[in-house]
Every structure is written in structure tokens, then in C-alpha cells.
Amino acid sequence: MQNSNENLLRVEELKIEFSSSKGPTRAVNDITFNVSKGETVCIVGESGSGKSITLLSIMKLLSKNGEITNGNIHFQGNNMRNLSNKQMRKIRNQEISMIFQDPMTALNPVFTIGYQITETILNHSGLSKKATHERVIELLTLVGIPAPKQRIKQYPHELSGGMRQRVMIAIALSNNPKLLIADEPTTALDVTIQSQILDLIQDLKEKFNMGVLFVTHDMSVVTEIADRILVMYGGKIVEEGTVEDVMVNPKHPYTEGLLNSVPDINRPDRPLEPIPGSPPSLDDDIPGCHFHPRCKYAMEECSIEYPSTFTIDSDHHVNCWLQKTGEWSHHVSESEVLYDSQ
Amino acid sequence: MIANERPLLELEGVKKSYPIKRKSLTFKKDYIHAVNGITLDIMARETLGVVGESGCGKSTLGRTILQLETLNEGSVKFKSQDVSKVSKAKKMQLKRDMQMIFQDPYASLDPRQKVGRALEEPLLIHTKKTKSERQTKVNQLLKEVDLTEEHAERYPHQFSGGQRQRIGIARALALDPQFIVCDEAVSALDVSVQAQVIQLFQSLQENHDLTYLFISHDLSVIRYISDRILVMYLGNMAELAPANVLYNYPKHPYTKTLLSAIPSFTVNERKERLKLKDTDEKNGPVTGCPFEPRCPMAKDHCKTLIPEWREINPGHFVACHEV
Amino acid sequence: MGKSHAELEGTQIVEKKQPRSLLNEAIRQVLRNRLALISLVVILIQIFMAIFAPWIVAHDPLAQNLSATYLSPGSDGHWLGTDQYGRDVWSRMAHGARISLFVGISATALGLIGGTILGLTAGYFRRLDGIIMRILDLMFAFPNILLALLIVAILGPSIVNTIIALSIWAIPSIARILRSRVLTVKKQEFITAQRSIGASYPRILFKHILPNCTAPLIVVGAMEIGTAILATAALGYLGLGAQPPAPEWGAMVSEGQEYMFNAPHLVLIPGIVIMISVFAFNLFGDALRDALDPKTDINK
Numbered sequence: 001m002q003n004s005n006e007n008l009l010r011v012e013e014l015k016i017e018f019s020s021s022k023g024p025t026r027a028v029n030d031i032t033f034n035v036s037k038g039e040t041v042c043i044v045g046e047s048g049s050g051k052s053i054t055l056l057s058i059m060k061l062l063s064k065n066g067e068i069t070n071g072n073i074h075f076q077g078n079n080m081r082n083l084s085n086k087q088m089r090k091i092r093n094q095e096i097s098m099i100f101q102d103p104m105t106a107l108n109p110v111f112t113i114g115y116q117i118t119e120t121i122l123n124h125s126g127l128s129k130k131a132t133h134e135r136v137i138e139l140l141t142l143v144g145i146p147a148p149k150q151r152i153k154q155y156p157h158e159l160s161g162g163m164r165q166r167v168m169i170a171i172a173l174s175n176n177p178k179l180l181i182a183d184e185p186t187t188a189l190d191v192t193i194q195s196q197i198l199d200l201i202q203d204l205k206e207k208f209n210m211g212v213l214f215v216t217h218d219m220s221v222v223t224e225i226a227d228r229i230l231v232m233y234g235g236k237i238v239e240e241g242t243v244e245d246v247m248v249n250p251k252h253p254y255t256e257g258l259l260n261s262v263p264d265i266n267r268p269d270r271p272l273e274p275i276p277g278s279p280p281s282l283d284d285d286i287p288g289c290h291f292h293p294r295c296k297y298a299m300e301e302c303s304i305e306y307p308s309t310f311t312i313d314s315d316h317h318v319n320c321w322l323q324k325t326g327e328w329s330h331h332v333s334e335s336e337v338l339y340d341s342q
Numbered sequence: 343m344i345a346n347e348r349p350l351l352e353l354e355g356v357k358k359s360y361p362i363k364r365k366s367l368t369f370k371k372d373y374i375h376a377v378n379g380i381t382l383d384i385m386a387r388e389t390l391g392v393v394g395e396s397g398c399g400k401s402t403l404g405r406t407i408l409q410l411e412t413l414n415e416g417s418v419k420f421k422s423q424d425v426s427k428v429s430k431a432k433k434m435q436l437k438r439d440m441q442m443i444f445q446d447p448y449a450s451l452d453p454r455q456k457v458g459r460a461l462e463e464p465l466l467i468h469t470k471k472t473k474s475e476r477q478t479k480v481n482q483l484l485k486e487v488d489l490t491e492e493h494a495e496r497y498p499h500q501f502s503g504g505q506r507q508r509i510g511i512a513r514a515l516a517l518d519p520q521f522i523v524c525d526e527a528v529s530a531l532d533v534s535v536q537a538q539v540i541q542l543f544q545s546l547q548e549n550h551d552l553t554y555l556f557i558s559h560d561l562s563v564i565r566y567i568s569d570r571i572l573v574m575y576l577g578n579m580a581e582l583a584p585a586n587v588l589y590n591y592p593k594h595p596y597t598k599t600l601l602s603a604i605p606s607f608t609v610n611e612r613k614e615r616l617k618l619k620d621t622d623e624k625n626g627p628v629t630g631c632p633f634e635p636r637c638p639m640a641k642d643h644c645k646t647l648i649p650e651w652r653e654i655n656p657g658h659f660v661a662c663h664e665v
Numbered sequence: 666m667g668k669s670h671a672e673l674e675g676t677q678i679v680e681k682k683q684p685r686s687l688l689n690e691a692i693r694q695v696l697r698n699r700l701a702l703i704s705l706v707v708i709l710i711q712i713f714m715a716i717f718a719p720w721i722v723a724h725d726p727l728a729q730n731l732s733a734t735y736l737s738p739g740s741d742g743h744w745l746g747t748d749q750y751g752r753d754v755w756s757r758m759a760h761g762a763r764i765s766l767f768v769g770i771s772a773t774a775l776g777l778i779g780g781t782i783l784g785l786t787a788g789y790f791r792r793l794d795g796i797i798m799r800i801l802d803l804m805f806a807f808p809n810i811l812l813a814l815l816i817v818a819i820l821g822p823s824i825v826n827t828i829i830a831l832s833i834w835a836i837p838s839i840a841r842i843l844r845s846r847v848l849t850v851k852k853q854e855f856i857t858a859q860r861s862i863g864a865s866y867p868r869i870l871f872k873h874i875l876p877n878c879t880a881p882l883i884v885v886g887a888m889e890i891g892t893a894i895l896a897t898a899a900l901g902y903l904g905l906g907a908q909p910p911a912p913e914w915g916a917m918v919s920e921g922q923e924y925m926f927n928a929p930h931l932v933l934i935p936g937i938v939i940m941i942s943v944f945a946f947n948l949f950g951d952a953l954r955d956a957l958d959p960k961t962d963i964n965k
Contacts, residue, residue: 452877
């Protein structure tokens, strides 16, 4: 574990419930994790795993029917659950910034991008108008937007998707946040632009020693950018570890299943092994381990009790009964012929 | 592929353009060329993958083949018949032979229609089957996509995304088609479900001798499922080759850029990436290579000469001066 | 894999979601909303009054009794009092509900039919869109009450002509709402899917587009009934609707205003009832919109 001084964000035993006409449903169930300075933590999961809701709760942006019922969120040692909305507004975008999946809708179409960036800076700092203007141009240059002086006069619809996502990142970075939260920021983008945005986030992270909390469902993106990985399923973290631990030596059948169900570009001959069934929705009440109905290794106890946490390595934890016996090791299928890169 | 077999589909210089509104009062219309001259053959029982960035015209190409869009120039021949010049009766037969599977399993089913009814509909339109015959067919279709008979009585909103996509596939299969356009058919699905549907596509292809035009922006999925792959750039053909050849020996600079952008499955290693030039002009120059404004390898003559579509190796076509 | 995909997903679904129709769900939602429930009760009372008017009142609404004129509410045998000719106000109100509801509902029904035809055509067939919408714009530009007056003036004042005038009044707004809905539904992928399996235009239009437009039609229908009741009263007030001595709410206000100072109930009672009735329909329409929207929203 990291030294507690380096801990930027610590989420402890967090539970989030949503009230609906059918009664409360638990979206996030008892999750604990850290993000340190200069570290990229990736939350991997499918729809309904609670990954996006976790992010929103950190930003205190949960919709009205969602509520944190248990646990704490510490940011730089302060408990954020005690903060008023006013204090929270200050922290948002100044200390913690968030970028969203869809750059098309996250910008206001009636204002120029220059105005929108200026606005976030003015909201949070006492800079003069001229200094602000220079800062805007600096930010746009930083995120790799060519000819920033002309761009600031443009409206969102005049920019391509990748450019808009860069603008979003510029806005997110405008006040030098300590933590950047990204909710599938590249899913809506083309692959060439995705790679640029990923590289950009990595560069900026190194430059400013930011913590990055990154949510995605794309295993290849995770491998590329993550330092540590949290695998979420059914509102719980089922496996946690460094990228090497989780990707090379997955210990949870779900993680293994995810890896085996994506085509690997480097090993095209490897057959896919899909996980049967589909991810549970929030109102499914599954006893025991949430994954057991889809798990090919499911044992009797899996449907009775939720597995306790087993420590594989100092940083590698997994919630699966298979670890109790220690019989199971991973089965990531290998192709016969490895891709011969040129 | 058997060389002397006649292709199932022959595309000849297919062009589709849309008028875009102009601000001026001159009533002169500008056109955006969504598909700008596609010529290729699709053999029976093969999967032809089409990749490209959003807006490269890959979806429009699929829709044009199915005549959901009328083409402006060129021709599409299905089993040597020009699809736009057939009689009305033949046209209905073509609609049976060529089907489409859509990206969004939520939007491609009528929310007010029970699943059984949705699957029955193509049979009602095209066949004279009796009610019980239709019922049997619907049940058979459901079984084929790994659903059960009870599912027929439910509404689309009662299914998960993966199940809905299976229903979409069952509907496309109802009329025993030979050719199916899959337009981003797995892109909207969860990762674990995506693999199920990909496998379903593969087993259906074997059981029904299907031919797929598989459109996707996901380069890993395309590689996995396709026999041959076409790379499109702004409505133009950039490169066409068998899957393994294309990924191992890409020739067109655009293909190379795309491939270098794929996140590798290798831990903590950043790939050396080819960078595209930024440009405001999305439509490219009219005179030269359409990729020239963004091409990292562009030379002077690329600005003026349209590159020829050449076969550099058997089955490997590319449109670039520098190859 | 052990379990087949179908088995696994099938059982999951059976357990968690009972098939329930959209209408059922909408009704449940409306019943949960207190204001909507009250408005529904008011509407039902009105309908009850209209249907059973002859049986729930003691007096003939037209019977004059000149020995008992201007009785105030609460008088013996006339709990809402009597008017200038000694006619029982309660029985006139109850019979008036018949006229109001009959005109309101039939005008709305006719308006819905006309509006649906025009809206569907304009929304689906691009070529007719321009013409139809310009005609509707023209109708919009014409003050509604003036249009109704004109029609009634040409056809002559009567209840049937009121219905015709009010249905024409209702057409433009219904058609416009439906058209915009059709434009949205038409772009949905399931319509393209229908085209790709070779479905004919009528099939697409009536089997797929129209059923997906029912929610806004129901909502606008409920609201239009309220508007039509108000308009009936307005025409009645102007003497162009139901003709005296027919007990029509608007006409009652108009007749009563002469005696406003010595017998204010002659104006107040029909006036308040008109207000409550229209308010109830509008509230109910609003509640229906809230109830129908989330479930039927195909963009969800």
C-alpha cells in the first residue's frame, strides 16, 4: 500500500443506494480504494457495475434519488461527506476535475469555446481578464489544439469530436486539479483520436503529478494507461491490483472472462471465450457472489456467501472462493502462433 | 476463395452524395460525397470487413447496397442482377436475400411490438405462411439465436442489450437471406456479451452459408471476424486486403496510422504512433489524393494526382502513390 | 459452459420483470399523483352528471316557475337556487354538463381524426409537408375564436355547428404535435429496419409509427377537451352556441350577467364550474403526459 501521505483520494466502505418505485436498489456496495499522486487507477466494468456512479459520488453529482448510505470519501485527508454544496463547488474543477464520455453534449452550443474555458477560470480564480485570456491560449496549446488564437472564437459545432474532447480536457485542467476523473472519455471517439487523448492524459499526468481515476470497459485501453486496476462487478470490487497483476495473472474468473472475450489484435487466432449471460442490472438480487450465475467455476458456497478478500500479493486482492483452496490459477488462452510483429 | 466463382455482390463505382445547405442565396447546392466511387466484389460465404473513422461513409455504403439509400452513380449487382433496375417482384425477392443488422439494439426494435410479432412481421410481408407455420418459424428463429419460446411474448424493453441484439439477428434471419450487412452490430454491447454475439455471427454463417458485410470502427473485432478488410477514408477506398495481410503488411499510410493507434495489450509499453496531420479541411482537395491533407508521407504530386487503385499483390489493393 | 445462454438469461428475466402494458403502467402512475387523482374524480363526477342528469335532478331544466324567481342557493328544494324565470339552477347545471361534455368530446374526437391524418401525412411524406404545414400556419395565424365565429356565422348557430367549428379549431395544434412526433419516430432505426425487410408504407405508417405516437395524442386529446369546453362556453356566451332555452353553461353566464348584482349566483355558479371543469382536464392531461412520457420515450 502507498504511504498515506501520498494518498490523494481514499474511498472507504462506500455504499450508494438509489430509491425507485420498487424500493431501494444498491448500486455500489462497500467499495474501498485509494488514488495516489501521479498514479492512474482504472475502474473496469460493464454496464450496471456501479463504476460511473462511484465517480459521480466522488464529485457529489449523484442524481436526486441516489444517496451515499455508508462510508467516507477522503480527499487530501478531508472527509468530503461533511462538505457543504458551496465548499464542494470550490473543490470541483479546482481540485478535482471530471471529463465525460460524450464531448458532443458536454459543451454548451451557444457559447464559443474560448468563453467556456474563460468562464471556468474566472469562476475559480482572481486572474485579470488579460491574464485569463493568456491562460486560455496556454491551455489550448497544452492539450494540442493547433492555432489556439483562432480556435477560441469557434463554437463547439465547428470542432471535430477529438477537438471537443481536448477542449473538455482543457477546461478540466484550467485550474490545475490534483485529481482528474475520467468517465469513458474515449469511447465515443475514433481510434486515432482515442490514442491521442490517452497519450495526452498520460503526458499531463506526468507533467503535473496528477492522480487520475479512469473508468472504462475497454481492456486494451486499461492495459495501456493504468498503474492499478479495480475490476468492478455488480457494485463491488472483485479484483484489485497493479496492471501486471491483473492483466497477466488474473485471479478472478470474471477478470479472466473479460480478457478472454475481447479479440486481441496481437493474437488474432486466439478463439474468443465469451462469458455466458449478461451483466446483472441494479435490481437483480443475487445471493452470494454476484458473478456465480455466469461463472464456469461456480461452487456450492458461491451461491451462499459473498467471498471474502484474499490477498495474492501485497497489492493484489481478489474476492473469490476459489482462492480459499488455492487450486485455481488463471486460464488466459494462448494462441498457437504468436503474432509476428514487423 | 475459388477464383472462377462468380461474386455474390459486385459494386461498380458506387457513389452517394448528399446536398448540404449553403448560406448564400444563389441556390447552388454543395454536395458531400459520403461514398465516392467504391468498386469491389464480395464473394459468397465470405466476411468483408469495412473499417474507417466516423464519417468515412462505411455505414452509407451498407445502406446503399441494401437500397435504403439511392445511389447517385455506379451500380450494385447481386447475383449479376443490377439491384436498382429489377422488376417489382424481383425487388421483393432482393429484400428477402439481403438483410441488415443495426448498431443500436434499443432503437432497432419497435418498443410497442412484442418480440414474437416483430419476428413474424417479415414472414407476413413476404410469405403466405399460415399462422401456425409462422409460429413454428418464430420459435425456430428464437432457438437459433439462443432464446426461448417464452421470449416471444415479451416487449423489447424487457430484454438486456445482448438479448435485444439477438432478436435483431433473428429478425434478419427470418427470410433466409444470403447477404447481411452488419452495421456496428456489436459496438454497443457490453464486452462480455460482445464475444457471445460475435460467435453467434460465426456459427450462423457456417449453418446458413451467409455472406457478411461487417462494418465496424473496432479494429480488433474486424480483424477477428473478417476474411478480407476494406479501409475507407472519406468515402474512398484506401486499401483492401485479406485480414492477415492487411494487419501484418499494411501499405497505405492511413491504414498504418489506424493500426498504430490501437491500444496494445502490452503492459506499460507505449507504442510508437504515427501522427496524422491536423487539418480543418475535412473534405480534402478535389484534385489529388483525398488523404493528402492529413498524410504524414505526402509529396507534391499527391496534391494534384488522384492515386490509382492498384493491385500490388494478388488480392491486395491500395490507392497510394508512395507504395 | 454448463448452462446455455438462454436458460441463464431466461430465468433471470422471468424473476425480475413481469410483463406489464404501457397503459397499465400509466394508470398506476396517474393514481399515485394526488392532483391528477382529484382531477380524475372531478372529470368522473362531470361524466356522471351528464349521463344521469334526468335522474339526479328533481326539476325540469326548462320548467319555468315565475313564483320562485331569483331564489338564492340553499333555498328549499332548489339547493343552487333559481334564475330569473324560476328555473332550477342545479338541474340546468347538470343538463349543461351534457352539452359541454358532448361538444367537448366530439369536437376533440373529430379534431384528433383530422389532426392525425394531416400530421401523419405531413410528417411522413416530405413533399406534402410544406403545403400542409403552411395551411396549418395560416389557421394558426387566424384568431381561433374569430375562426369559430366565422364558421358558426356561416353555418348558423347550433350545437352541431359548434362541434364542427371547434374541431377545426383543434386540428392545427394536434396536427403539429403529431407531425413533430412522426419526424422523431421516423428517424428511429426500427423504422429503417422495417424498410430493410421490405415493409410497405401503410404498414410502416399505421403499424409502427402511429402506435408510437399514441402517448402525445392521448395527452393533447385530454387537454383539447378542456379547451373545447371553454370554447363552447365562449360561443354560448356570445349567443352563437346552443340556443336558449337550452341549459348551456356559457349561455347561462351570459343570461345571468344582467342580474349580476341582485343574484350573483347566476353568474358565479356556471362560471366556477366552467373553470373547475377546464382546470380538471388540463391537470389530468399534464399528469398523463408525465405518466406516459418516460415509458414510451423511444429515445431513452
